[in-house]
Amino acid sequence: MKYAKLSNDEVFASMAELRALVGDEVHFLTGVGLYEGDTKGVARRSSTIKVVGEVLVISHDPREINERLRGNCFSVYPDVILGREKERFRVLYLESIQGVKTSRSCQKLDLIFTDGVLLAGIREEERDSKSLIEHSRKPFSQSGTMDPYTSRLMVNLARPRRVLDPFTGLGSILIEAEWLGYRAVGLDVDLKMLSKAKVNLEYFGYSCDLIQGSATALPYSGRFSVVTDPPYGRSSNAKGMKLVELYQGFLSEIAELLEGRLVFATDSSVDWRDVIRSAGLRPMYTHFLYQHKSLSRAIYVVER
Secondary structure: EEEEEEEEOOOOHHHHHHHHHOOOEEEEEEEEEEEEOOOOOOOHHOEEEEEEEEEEEEEOOHHHHHHHOOOOEEEEEEEOOOHHHHHHHHHHEEEEEEEEOEEOOOOEEEEEEEOOOOEEEEEEEEHHHHHHHHHOOOOOOOOOOHHHHHHHHHHHHHHHHHHHHHOOOOOHHHHHHOOOOOEEEEEEEOOHHHHHHHHHHHHHOOEEEEEEEOOOOOOOOOEEEEEOOOOOOOOOOOOOOOOOHHHHHHHHHHHHHEEEEEEEEEOOOOOHHHHHOOOEEEEEEEEEEEEEEEEEEEEEEEEE
């Protein structure tokens, strides 16, 4: 059995990302997902999953944990998911590692306390935070540009084969799709933005088709998963088009070519579910991500 440590900041989004990466058969404890199978790269490819490993033992009894660990050498990484349990965990931790040699040169052991049980597991992989940090340093950026963490999360939630972003902007979503190994296509009505997106992609050694065009009149007949960050906010407009008209046109176009999922971000103060349904699509769930004091994003996950 595998365990995955989830992000404490965006727990529900992290749970959804894990399901998207390994399938829907996941059992959750607070802050931890448990699943069968041997899917590779789950933590490395993720935005919100901190580590993944192989479960050694799960028990309420620290003596049972100790029986499995005693006589071995580990580099131990203790974690209390619920902060109020720290004092209790100290006692359980000491009993669990009696007779265990600890050294940074030994294999990594996660010892996690959550929901009244101890989980001991061998860490196998970690989130690739380095790539996320690097992608935040693209040549062109501006206020409101989607960050790499949210972009990668959205691509993973889409479970894509091919990715279309019809509101490319500076290319943040395309960068993550390319890094994850998916074929990607970008569209934007603004040629200057496409030029900047091209520079950003090439900066990291990526390339994909970039086409000038309108998201309300898509020049495609193929099938795509769609991951995008449309304009939003009360003051937003798209070349004079009202925001509601833009979303209605965009969603109607997407319904004709969607394969798999549509994942899009918007201002959490507006509810787009009725517009989604009127386009013949089905809103599955919505995640709300706090950005800063003036903006919380809603991430819609949609299917046909």
